[in-house]
Amino acid sequence: MRAKILSSTSSFKGVTYNTNKTQNEKGELMRLRNFGYLQDTKEIGPNEVKNFLIAHSNRNSIVRDKQFHAMISCKEREYTKEELTDIAHEWVDKMGYGQNPFLIVFHKDTANNHVHIVSSRIDKEGKKINDSFEKIRAQEAINEIMRLNPKQEAKKATDALQEFSFSTKAQGKLLLENLGYKLKEKDQQLELIKYGSVQGRIPISEINQKLQFYELDKTRANQLKAILDKYSKIYKTDPIPLFEPKHGGVSDKLLGYRSDLGDFLSAKFGVQLIFHGKDAKTPYGYSLIDNANNIVFKGSEVFPIKRLLEAEGKQQAYQTDKSNTIDLIGGKVKLRSAFNDFSTIQQGLEHHSLRFDRREGDTYLKTSQGVVSTKDILQPNQLQALEDYLNLSGEHSSGQSQDEFDLIPILHVANDEFDLIPILHVANDEDDEATHGRKRKKKRSGDNEINR
Numbered sequence: 001m002r003a004k005i006l007s008s009t010s011s012f013k014g015v016t017y018n019t020n021k022t023q024n025e026k027g028e029l030m031r032l033r034n035f036g037y038l039q040d041t042k043e044i045g046p047n048e049v050k051n052f053l054i055a056h057s058n059r060n061s062i063v064r065d066k067q068f069h070a071m072i073s074c075k076e077r078e079y080t081k082e083e084l085t086d087i088a089h090e091w092v093d094k095m096g097y098g099q100n101p102f103l104i105v106f107h108k109d110t111a112n113n114h115v116h117i118v119s120s121r122i123d124k125e126g127k128k129i130n131d132s133f134e135k136i137r138a139q140e141a142i143n144e145i146m147r148l149n150p151k152q153e154a155k156k157a158t159d160a161l162q163e164f165s166f167s168t169k170a171q172g173k174l175l176l177e178n179l180g181y182k183l184k185e186k187d188q189q190l191e192l193i194k195y196g197s198v199q200g201r202i203p204i205s206e207i208n209q210k211l212q213f214y215e216l217d218k219t220r221a222n223q224l225k226a227i228l229d230k231y232s233k234i235y236k237t238d239p240i241p242l243f244e245p246k247h248g249g250v251s252d253k254l255l256g257y258r259s260d261l262g263d264f265l266s267a268k269f270g271v272q273l274i275f276h277g278k279d280a281k282t283p284y285g286y287s288l289i290d291n292a293n294n295i296v297f298k299g300s301e302v303f304p305i306k307r308l309l310e311a312e313g314k315q316q317a318y319q320t321d322k323s324n325t326i327d328l329i330g331g332k333v334k335l336r337s338a339f340n341d342f343s344t345i346q347q348g349l350e351h352h353s354l355r356f357d358r359r360e361g362d363t364y365l366k367t368s369q370g371v372v373s374t375k376d377i378l379q380p381n382q383l384q385a386l387e388d389y390l391n392l393s394g395e396h397s398s399g400q401s402q403d404e405f406d407l408i409p410i411l412h413v414a415n416d417e418f419d420l421i422p423i424l425h426v427a428n429d430e431d432d433e434a435t436h437g438r439k440r441k442k443k444r445s446g447d448n449e450i451n452r
Contacts, residue, residue, distance in 0.1 A: 001146055002073050003091065003138040006116075008065035012050045014118040018105040019046040026109035027116075030085040034101040049103065053119075056101055059126030068097060068121045068129075070138065073114030081106040083333060084115045087145055092117055094141040096129045136196070154192045154200030157181065161202070166296035167214040172207050174274065174287060175296060220293055221302050227269065228261075228303040236260040237308055241280035254280055282309070331367040332377050339382050345389045356390065363387065 006014070021027030035052055038044055057066040072088050079087070088104050102119035121129050143150060157179050166172050173183050173190070182193040185204065192200040239257035254277075262273035270291040277283035286299035286308070299305055331354075338348025355366045356374070363386065364371035374383060 001079075001087070001142050003142045004071045004073075005135050005138055006069040006071060008069065008121065009067045010065050012053045012067045012118070014067055014069035014116070015046055015050045015053065015103070018103070018116050018118060019049070021105060021107055021109070026107065028081065028106045028108070029103065030081060030106050030115065031089060031102075031104040033089075033103075034099065036101075053101060056124075057120045057122045059124075060122045060128060063121060063128050066121050068100075068102075068117075068119040070095075070117045071114055072117070072142065073112050076111060077113055079113060079333075080337075081108075081113065081115070083337070084113060087142075088115045088117055090145050091138075091141050092119070094144065095134070095138065099124065100129070150194060150199045154181075154194070157192060158200055158202050161207075162210070164294045164296060165214060165217070167211060167216075167298065169204070169207050169211065171287060171296040171298075172210070175289065178272065178274070178289065216301060217293070217295055220290065220295060221297060224271065224288060224290065224297065224302045227265070227271075228308060231264060232261055232303075232308055235264050239275045239277070239283050239309075241277075243280075254278070257283060331365050331372065335365055335374070335377050339378070339385070345385060349389075358390075363390065 018027060019029075022029050032039070032044070032049075035044075035049070038048060038052055041048075053067075057063075060066070072084060072091060074084065084106065085104050089098075092098050092102055092104075097117075097119045100119045100123060102117060105116045105118075107114050107116065121131065123129050140150075157176060160179075161172060161175055164172075164175055166175070176183060176190075176192060180194060181199075184191045184193060188204050189201045190204055190207070191198045192202070237259055239259050241257055242255045243253060257275035257277065259273065259275070262275075265271045265273050272289040272291070274287045274289065275283035276285045276287070283305065286305055288297040288299065288302060290297065299308070334352040335354060338345060338352055338354060357364045357366060357371055363374045363383075365374055365377065374386060378386065
């Protein structure tokens, strides 16, 4: 989840930009708050909204650029317009604009769902709302709403590192990088950097000490060898280079590789297949992160890369189950939404494409990071209703074998915080500020109405 502060202006052009989206059916006005007499008006024109904000802001004659314009976006369609609106409303409160007039507009014209917020930087007393370090505070507020504490998150990352078995320092760093950290060695310590600042540190001596106790788990290595041998003949193994996105195209910075086989292994077994290569050429090696058993394997310890890339057979693309794109936080929100926001359980589960697994009498929600017990999410009456529905339909069960299910990591939710560190995905949305700039010179003809 990403929060971005956009440019300020003196004329509240953000209103025009966003209402134009609604009139072109590329956006939808989701919320209008604290607009006084306009709240009771069924149809409001953009000029009325702008004039209200200007009149409100004229309480202060010193501040020149009085518009507050921000965007909150998620990865692809991870959150619905309703969920994003609720998140944005809470974010507005945390940023200090909750008592001001503000509007929230949902945009659906890019690959990533996002909302825009427009308000005034002047409060009801005529004072400028505090904007110190607002870009940093903007992301911190999102983290807090999503129940993420960067320092605590880094502490959990270092604790998780201690639970893993690995044979090289590079593998230890790979684990941390896979959790979204940039790493820097300084003063015999490994700094964990996220959100632009150091969130934690690990003495390099601790990592080196762990390496002395590494011993290859031959039994698990043979199990993974059998899995790779079987499924490399079914799913495509070709490594596809991934480049860092940039505005207007793609940069030449290689982020890594993905493959259909890797997507399958991650979704089915919680095993991450990570290729190593340079300049987008054929990878020279790979690693396996076995989250179910907390082990990092060198690919050469399990299955030769030559055999992996040259696997014969009728290979097919792996179609990712939509439920596997739901992270822990998203899964919790969507499962509760299925009960609270729909007429029937069936409608809610189908709308959110939720999938479940059953084991020893318990029901588990599938997420991108493993499975989580529904007992940690739902109330007792909701649990019973879910069980009754699944017993009747069976449509939302994955039908996995017990052996395969045993390989999937089980996650736990306690005191409303997730034990496994959620991976934050930063949405590389089209730069709406740039889009705004391209249209800034266009004059709007007429005062079309906004329908709420």
